[in-house]
Amino acid sequence: MSMYQVIARKYRPHTFSELIGQEHVRTTLENAISQQRIAHGYIFAGQRGTGKTTIARILARCLNCVEGPTANPCGKCSSCIETPLSGAPDVIEIDAASNRGINEMRELRENVRYSPSRDRYKVFIIDEAHQITNEAFNALLKTLEEPPEWAVFVLCTTESHKIPTTIGSRCQQFSFRSVDFQEVVSRMEWICGQEGITADPEALAVIAQAGEGSVRDSLSALDQAIACCGDNLGGQAVRDLLGMYSLASLERVTNGLEENSTSAMLDIVAELESAGKNLQHFCRELARYFRNLLVARITGKDTRLIPASGQEQVRMRDVAARFSEEDLTRWLQLTLDIYGQLQYSLQPRLHLELGLMRLVHAGRMKPIEDALRELTAAAPARTAPPAQQPPPAARPQSAQPQPPPVSRAISAPAVSRPAAPPPPPPPPAAARPAAPAGPLKDRLIAELKEIRAGAMTVQAVEDSQLIESPAGVEFIATRAAKMGLMSKDLDRALTKLMGRAVKATITINETAAAPPAARAAEDAGGAEEARQRALAHPDVQKFQEMFPESQVRGVRDLKEYEP
Ligand SMILES: Nc1ncnc2c1ncn2[C@@H]1O[C@H](COP(=O)(O)OP(=O)(O)OP(=O)(O)O)[C@@H](O)[C@H]1O
Ligand SMILES: [Mg+2]
Ligand SMILES: [Zn+2]
Structure with missing residues (x-):
């Protein structure tokens, strides 16, 4: 005879003990009720479908039971029977989404002034409370400032930040949490038992996942599943229905x-x-x-x-x-x-x-720890080369002699100048075209002039010794030439010339004549030299290849760290 009632409504808890989750709300309210410490204002805030309206009604039922206020209402009196059906005269539910204006609030203020018509308390449950207009909030505030002894307000909201602090500070606030997956599954198992429905554990798991911690959403999905699959819920069918993926x-x-x-x-x-x-x-x-x-x-x-x-x-x-x-x-x-x-x-x-x-x-970027471990594992024992040896022409890819080791060999104070952007990584060997004839330096200078590069760059190249290797081009230069060599023009010219991105490295040649001004800054020079040696070190280069975005921010003497 009766119409089909949706599961969420049919199984709305009427007592604290039927609730799942929200234990903190439940125990605090139970204690307050048994100690007769009832506040005039409550804010129930949190995710949709997690029990705000439900608990507001349970609270009203506890307050107005003829045997109450009690945390265990009798379930037989008129208030106990009528409250869950929204039929109790002194439980007033207001949907602020549709009654959000000042008139409604004025009406409410009038209503509050009259004592309850039958029961102990007048309980106002305001749903979607964040939707109330500012004026209406002000009207409500006046009431909350001097509430009649019988008035209890419960403001339910999914957006508590929209409740003015003036209101919030006059209320006890509870935050409702999304309900545990396992608890939702158990609840649905129980409901299915009541309804004579068999369900795969997988089907209920999928439904609970779709609900994302909202009990109502899960129960609605369960309704949908029953409507679609009948009395026997299979995992795959439910998954397809809800658009979930295995x-x-x-x-x-x-x-x-x-x-x-x-x-x-x-x-x-x-x-x-x-x-x-x-x-x-x-x-x-x-x-x-x-x-x-x-x-x-x-x-x-x-x-x-x-x-x-x-x-x-x-x-x-x-x-x-x-x-x-x-x-x-x-x-x-x-x-x-x-x-x-x-x-x-x-x-x-x-x-x-x-x-x-x-x-x-x-994806799959190397964790830095792994990279470092590889570096240290790959580094063979090396000996320091004799002093004044010209910088090596080859880079790690070739089997040429190794450049001076950086560890413990550097004796320079920290340099904290930002490094130039890292050069593009060398392309795979197979992609390398044969270099055209003629000394590289001359061709490069011609190319620089062709692209109208800065005079400083042209001069710097003229003053440098160029060494070509599979890994790129190394410039051995005076310190004074360095700025010119760091220019973008040089990169462009090299790229055009070689038909690919080429790595240009700069090595400062200490034996080359340096201008007097540079000699005066001897200390800084030592630091710069250390820096260049550090940059030329194969481990550092390998690291920069692994982490192309990395920059050398400073070079420090490892001796400083020795015990
Ligand atoms: N904690 C809970 N324990 C048991 N059932 C719950 C719980 N929370 C929600 N439900 C079920 O979900 C339905 C909707 O709950 P309720 O109306 O209390 O949600 P709400 O938090 O007020 O949601 P909204 O923010 O959308 O108003 C209830 O009828 C009940 O079946
Ligand atoms: Mg609600
Ligand atoms: Zn009762």
Whole structure:
């Protein structure tokens, strides 16, 4: 005879003991009631569908039970029976979303002045309280400043920051938290039992995940699932219905990332498209997945922070262990960016493809610790070369003699000048064209003049000795020539000349004649020399290749650190 009642309403708790989650709210209110310390104003703030209105009604029921105020209402008196049905005369529910104006609040103020018509308290439950207008808030404030003894206000809101502090400071505030995944699952198991519905554990897990900690959203999704699948809820059917993705399908992305495969990403998008999936929805699920992987990686054990069953958590930990925290963080950030872009995109497919390929490119950066470990492992014992030996012509790629070791050989104070931007990395050997004939220096000077480079640069090249190697071109120059060699013109000319980006390194030749002014600054010169030697060191160069964005900010004598 009765119409179908949605599960969320049918199973709205009428007593504290039926609640899940919100233990802190529950115990504080239970204590206050049993100690008869009832406030005139309460603010229930927090995520939607987590029990604000429900607890407001439970509070009203506790206050007005004929046997009350009591934390355990009798359940038989008129107030106990009528309050949950919104039929109690002294429980006034106001939806501020539709009654937000000053007139309504004036009416309310009038109403407050009259004593309860039947019960002990007049309880005003104001839903969506953040929507009240400023004038109306002022009217409410007057009431809260001098409330009649029988008045209790409960302001429910999902946006507590929009409640004026003048109001907030006159109320007791409770923040409602999203309800634990496992508790929501158990609650739904119980409800399914009551309703005679069988459900796969997986189906309920998917529904709870879709609810994101909101009990109402989960119960609505459960309604939807029952409407669609009947009395038997299967995991896959529910997943399809709610547009959720299995771990297996999300793992295709992480597999693609592990294999550095952009084509895997294109395949994934193509399949989503042909299955008619909402790409933005997929992206949201992917972001959640990365977030869960990150949490799994950080905590390393089962945690309530991940809304998933124990089995699924194990699986996520396995995947997460294959990546670094930094990788996962970066991917999460990028996925959120894609999600944002998809919101406005007219070409969602293109955006998602581009975005997923970007994940591949951004991925798998070496953690700095690993890089350092490799460096130290690779460094063989070296001996210092004789003094005044001309700087080496070759760079690490070649098997030429090693330049002077940097460790402990540098005896210079710290230099704290910012380094020039790092030169572009040398291309792979196969891409290198044969250099055209003629002395490099002459061709370079001609090229510099061709592109109208600065006179200082031309002069500096003329004054330098050039050594070409597979790794680039080394300029051995006086200190005075250095500024000219650091110019962009030189990079451009070299690039044009060689047909590719070329790494130019500068080595200061101490034996070359230096102008008197430079001699005066002998100390600074020592520092500069140390700096150049440090920059020329293969470990430093290798490091700069690994981390192209890195800069040498200072060179310090390791002896300073010796005990
Ligand atoms: N803590 C809870 N324990 C048990 N059931 C809950 C809980 N919170 C919410 N529910 C279920 O969700 C439904 C909606 O809850 P309620 O109206 O209290 O949410 P709300 O926090 O007021 O949400 P909104 O911010 O959207 O108004 C309830 O009818 C009940 O079935
Ligand atoms: Mg509510
Ligand atoms: Zn009662």
